[in-house]
Amino acid sequence: MTAFEIQGGRQLQGTIQPQGAxxxxxxxxxxxxxxxxxxxxxxxxxxxxxxxxxxxxxxxxxxxxxxxxxxxxxxxxxxxxxxxxxxxxxxxxxxxxxxxxxxxxxxxxxxxxxxxxxxxxxxxxxxxxxxxxxxxxxxxxxxxxxxxxxxxxxxxxxxxxxxxxxxxxxxxxxxxxxxxxxxxxxxxxxxxxxxxxxxxxxxxxxxxxxxxxxxxxxxxxxxxxxxxxxxxxxLLADMIETGSFIALAAMTRSELTIKDADVQELGLMPETFRRLGIEFELKDNDIYVPAQDHYRISTFIDGSILTIYDHPWPGVSPDLLSVILVMATQAKGNVLIHQKMFESRLFFVDKLIEMGAQIVLCDPHRAVVMGLNRQSSLRGIRMSSPDIRAGVALLIAALSAEGKSVIENSDQIDRGYQDIDGRLNALGASIKRI
Incomplete structure (x- = not known):
């Protein structure tokens, strides 16, 4: 069984292309x-x-x-x-x-x-x-x-x-x-x-x-x-990878261009990221994400806390909620993440709490994230990847954290992401297979 060793806290820069879906x-x-x-x-x-x-x-x-x-x-x-x-x-x-x-x-x-x-x-x-x-x-x-x-x-x-x-x-x-x-x-x-x-x-x-x-x-x-x-x-570009790269750029204050992202096929995903305060530009079939020090979560029109939930197309895919949850840990403001479809997909938040995130797991389907607004960084820990999407979410958390993290069971990440360590290392990340 392989693991990823990540040195966090690095800003990334460059161009990356999503794999086929x-x-x-x-x-x-x-x-x-x-x-x-x-x-x-x-x-x-x-x-x-x-x-x-x-x-x-x-x-x-x-x-x-x-x-x-x-x-x-x-x-x-x-x-x-x-x-x-x-x-x-x-x-x-x-x-x-x-x-x-x-x-x-x-x-x-x-x-x-x-x-x-x-x-x-x-x-x-x-x-x-x-x-x-x-x-x-x-x-x-x-x-x-x-x-x-x-x-x-x-x-x-x-x-x-x-x-x-x-x-x-x-x-x-x-x-x-x-x-x-x-x-x-x-x-x-x-x-x-x-x-x-x-x-x-x-x-x-x-x-x-x-x-x-x-x-x-x-x-x-x-x-x-x-x-x-x-x-x-x-095959189309993988929209889950596209969303993961946007979240990665936000968490690590990185400037990234996501090439050939099939932007017309993203549904409500771009609007969801904007409601979480993420700045980006759609340029033809590419997405440009500038380096961003802070991002602020919107509220509903009546001022109540924003809820992000999975929904059939064109709503947000359940596969994206894990990375959205991680991204919210460093935002300004609070958000309720409601994973309707699967009852075990939010159980990875205990790792984020150990890293210093402020999250309340309400039940198997709902978690409230209270953003740190970069007042304190996440810290590196040893953890294990429970599934594909939680695995890449934890990888994003580790890349933004201070110090060294180890993600065991990285085969789970390899099930859904092609050469993820090599592609991110080319942007300036420090990920080593051990």
């Missing part, structure tokens, strides 16, 4: 199973979670070529469904939440699949109800094997239907869309997730010959087709 990659990589023709995907992030999914596709029999670090070509001519019953698959997929999105393409093209309990971050309960109930209404039979700890799904007659989703689940919407493109008839999905990454998946499928309308809205209509063809697809 992790959450989009996990969707579109699964979609390559929908055709036996070649699919080329570019701007792929070289991170553990994405590489593990690519490895799983190879284990399933997909032919893979990787001519460069960020480009892969896939051809799913011969897929071995029986591999899903192997211990190797169960062990690998148990570490990766994105593996659940293999189910939709495999049901659509091969009529059966096996769905283990989701892996990934330990951030609370992550239900599969949206996925499985949607499949069930499309004609999928399912059962749960207590011995194998997995769902067994079969689709003898996959057909279109009307679906009103209980929640606008991103992975649930993606899974159902991928099943519906090859189903007989019309599938209508209401209360669908409409995040840019779902839009990207739908646009890619349409280039492959699917018929999806309503892209960008919460009402998707999919006319099933008999087959799909190959295509080329480029």
């Amino acid at each position: 992790k959450n989009e990659a996990l969707q579109v990589l699964c979609a390559v199973l929908l055709t036996d023709q070649k699919v080329t995907i570019t701007n792929i992030p070289d991170i553990l979670d994405v590489n593990m999914l690519i490895e799983l596709l190879g284990d399933l029999g997909v032919e893979i070529e990787r001519p460069s670090r960020d480009v892969c070509t896939f051809q799913a001519k011969s897929v071995n469904i029986d591999f899903l019953q192997s211990e190797v698959y169960k062990k690998k997929s148990g570490k990766l939440r994105g593996a659940v999105m293999l189910a939709g393409p495999l049901l659509a093209r091969f009529g059966r699949t096996y769905l283990p309990q989701p892996g990934g971050d330990k951030i609370g309960r992550r239900r599969l109800d949206t996925h499985i109930r949607g499949f069930e209404k499309m004609g999928v039979d399912f059962s749960y094997s207590n011995d194998q700890k997995e769902f067994v799904l079969t689709a003898k007659n996959l057909h279109g239907t009307y679906l009103l989703l209980e929640e606008p689940s991103v992975t649930g919407t993606a899974n159902i869309v991928m099943a519906a493109v090859l189903a007989k008839g019309t599938t209508t999905i209401y209360n669908a997730a409409c995040e840019p990454y779902v839009q990207q998946l739908c646009k890619m499928l349409n280039r492959m010959g699917a018929s999806i309308s309503g892209i960008g809205s919460n009402l998707l209509v999919i006319e099933g087709v008999s087959s799909l063809q190959g295509c080329e697809h480029r």
